[in-house]
Amino acid sequence: MRCDRLWRNARLATMTGPGLGLVEIGLVASRGGTIVHAGAEQDAPSFEADETIDCEGRWITPGLIDCHTHLVHGGNRAREFEMRLAGASYEEIARAGGGIVSTMQATRAASEDELVESALPRLDAMIAEGVTAVEIKSGYGLDTDSEIRMLRAARRLGDERRIRVATTFLGAHALPPEHAGDADGYIARVVDEMIPEIARLGLADAVDAFCEGIGFTASQTARVFEAATKAGLPIKLHAEQLSNQHGAALAAEYGALSADHLEHLDEAGVAAMARAGTVATLLPGAFYFMRETRLPPVEALRTAGVKIALATDCNPGTSPLTSPLLTMNMGATMFRLTVEECLLGITRHAAAALGLLHEIGTLEAGKRCDLAIWDVEHPAELVYRMGFNPLHARIWSGR
Ligand code: DI6
Ligand code: FE
Numbered sequence: 001m002r003c004d005r006l007w008r009n010a011r012l013a014t015m016t017g018p019g020l021g022l023v024e025i026g027l028v029a030s031r032g033g034t035i036v037h038a039g040a041e042q043d044a045p046s047f048e049a050d051e052t053i054d055c056e057g058r059w060i061t062p063g064l065i066d067c068h069t070h071l072v073h074g075g076n077r078a079r080e081f082e083m084r085l086a087g088a089s090y091e092e093i094a095r096a097g098g099g100i101v102s103t104m105q106a107t108r109a110a111s112e113d114e115l116v117e118s119a120l121p122r123l124d125a126m127i128a129e130g131v132t133a134v135e136i137k138s139g140y141g142l143d144t145d146s147e148i149r150m151l152r153a154a155r156r157l158g159d160e161r162r163i164r165v166a167t168t169f170l171g172a173h174a175l176p177p178e179h180a181g182d183a184d185g186y187i188a189r190v191v192d193e194m195i196p197e198i199a200r201l202g203l204a205d206a207v208d209a210f211c212e213g214i215g216f217t218a219s220q221t222a223r224v225f226e227a228a229t230k231a232g233l234p235i236k237l238h239a240e241q242l243s244n245q246h247g248a249a250l251a252a253e254y255g256a257l258s259a260d261h262l263e264h265l266d267e268a269g270v271a272a273m274a275r276a277g278t279v280a281t282l283l284p285g286a287f288y289f290m291r292e293t294r295l296p297p298v299e300a301l302r303t304a305g306v307k308i309a310l311a312t313d314c315n316p317g318t319s320p321l322t323s324p325l326l327t328m329n330m331g332a333t334m335f336r337l338t339v340e341e342c343l344l345g346i347t348r349h350a351a352a353a354l355g356l357l358h359e360i361g362t363l364e365a366g367k368r369c370d371l372a373i374w375d376v377e378h379p380a381e382l383v384y385r386m387g388f389n390p391l392h393a394r395i396w397s398g399r
Contacts, residue, residue: 001045003029003036004398007371010055013379014038014363015062015348019340020379021362028060030369033397038363058392059379061343062363063132063370064324065350068236068260068281068311070170072119072153073140075106077316090290090318091242094214100140100174103316107140107150115153116160122314123157125322130372130391132163133351133360135311137208139170142186143178144194147171151203162396164370166354168236169198172209172216172224187220191227199231206257206355207231210238211247218250225254234355240264241286252276258309258353262296263287270297274304279353282337282345283313284330285321298335308337309353310345328383339380371395 007028014021029037029047037044080098084090093099110118119136126134136154141147151167158165171190179186198204207228211221221237228235234257239247241261248259249272259265259273260281273280280301286292301308310331313319321327328342337345351361360368373393376382381390 001029001036001047003031003047003049004051005030006047006049006052007055007060007373008041008052010058010060010373012038012363013059013061013343015344016362016364020343026060028363028369028371030398033369033399035363035365035367035369037365055373059374059376060363061130061372061374061379061382062347062361063372063394063396064130064346065133065354065361066126066131066311066314066324066346067135067258067309067350067353068283068313069134069136070139070313070315071122071134071136072115072138072150072157073103073107073316074110074115074118075103075316076320077103080317091214099317101177103140104142104174104176108143108146112149112153112156115150116156119153119157120160122322123161123163126324127161127163127394128391129323129325129389130374130394131324132370132372132394132396133166133354133356134163135166135168135354137168137170139173139208139210142171142174142176144189144197147194148198148201148203151198155203162399164360166205166356167203168206168208169195169204169233170208170210171195172221174210174215183216183220187216187223191223195224195227195231195233199233204233206234206236208236208238211245211250212238212241213243213245218245218247221247222250225251229254236260236353240269248273248278252278257355260311261286263292263294265297267300270300270304270306273306279307279309279349281309281311281353282331282335283311283319284334285319285327286313287334288330289319289321295335298337307349307352308341308345309349310337310342311350325382325389326386329386332383339383342383343379369395369398
C-alpha cells in the first residue's frame with residue numbers, strides 16, 4: 001500500500017478504547033493528510049512510503065484538542081488579579097464595571113489585526129504542547145461588529161498557523177453597558193441581529209451563552225438556543241460555574257454538544273446530560289485561578305456515563321492558562337480524574353465536545369493525521385509533570 005508518510009517503531013495511545021488503546025510496537029501511515037492505518041506493526045499491510053520516520057519507541061497520541069477557549073481578546077486583567085489577591089471578589093469587580101466589560105472595552109478598541117497579533121503568542125504556547133485543534137469563542141465584543149471582528153480574527157488564526165480552529169459565537173456572555181438594565185433587549189439583539197448575521201457569514205461553528213447570576217437567566221439562554229437552532233448551529237453552554245441555574249439540563253434539552261464548568265451541577269442535570277449525550281467539559285484552570293472550593297460532581301458524571309472533556313478556558317479574567325498539559329495535571333490533582341480520563345478528556349472527548357469526533361480525536365484510519373509525538377516512557381507522564389513539556393514533534397494534517 002502506498003502512503004505519504006509512515007511513522008514506525010512507535011508506541012501508540014490511539015484513544016479508541018478499551019482505555020487509551022495502547023499499542024506497544026505501532027505505526028501510523030498517512031496519505032493526503034488522512035490516517036490510512038494506525039495500529040500494531042505486525043497487523044499492518046506493507047507500506048511503500050515517500051518518507052519513513054523512525055520514532056525510536058516514542059509515544060504517539062492524537063494531537064491535543066483544547067475545546068473551550070477565549071483565546072482572542074484585547075488587553076489582560078493582571079491588575080484585577082492583584083485586586084482579587086487584595087480581597088475583592090470576581091462578582092464585586094464585575095459589578096464595579098471591571099471583569100468581562102473591561103476586556104470588552106479593550107477588545108472593541110482593537111483592530112482585527114491587533115486581535116490576531118495578540119492571540120498568536122497564546123496560540124503558539126498551545127501549539128508548542130501538541131495542540132492541533134482549538135475552539136475559540138467570541139463574547140468580548142458584545143455588539144454585532146465587534147463580535148464579527150473577533151470571529152474573523154479567530155478564523156484567521158487558523159490560516160496563520162497549521163491548526164484547526166473551531167469558532168463559537170458567545171454574544172450572550174455579558175451585558176454591554178449600552179444595554180444596562182435591559183438584558184432582554186440585549187438578548188433580542190443577539191437573537192434577531194447577531195446570530196442570523198453571523199450564521200449568514202459562516203463565522204461560527206457553534207453558539208454558547210453564559211447562564212449565570214452575573215450572566216443571563218435560563219429563559220434568556222433558551223431564546224439564544226432557539227435562535228441558534230433555527231440558524232442550524234449546534235449549541236454549548238457555560239453552566240453551573242458559580243451557582244445552579246439548571247443551565248446544563250436546559251442545554252441538554254436542546255441537544256447541546258457540551259455543558260462546561262459544572263461545579264454546581266445537580267443530579268437532575270447529570271441525568272439530563274447523560275440522556276442527551278452532552279459532553280461535560282471541565283475547566284480546572286478557572287477552578288484553580290478563582291480558588292473555587294466546590295468540585296464538579298465527577299463521580300456522578302462517571303456513574304451516569306457522561307463523557308468528560310478537559311480544556312484550558314484560556315481567558316483573561318478567570319483562567320489565563322495556555323497549557324493543556326498543566327490542565328490535565330490540574331484535572332487529576334484537583335478533580336481527581338484518572339490519567340486515562342485526563343488523556344481522553346483532551347483528545348477524544350474534546351473532539352466530541354466540538355462535534356468533530358468523526359474527523360479528529362483518535363488515531364484511526366479515516367481521521368485527519370494530527371499527531372503529538374512525545375519523549376516519555378509512559379503516557380501517565382503527560383499528566384504527572386508540572387511545567388515541563390516533553391513534546392518531540394507535532395504533526396498537523398499529515399505534516
Ligand atoms: N466564564 C468564565 O470563566 C469566563 N467566561 C465565562 O462565562 C470568564 C470571562 C472573564 O472573566 O473574562
Ligand atoms: Fe469560558
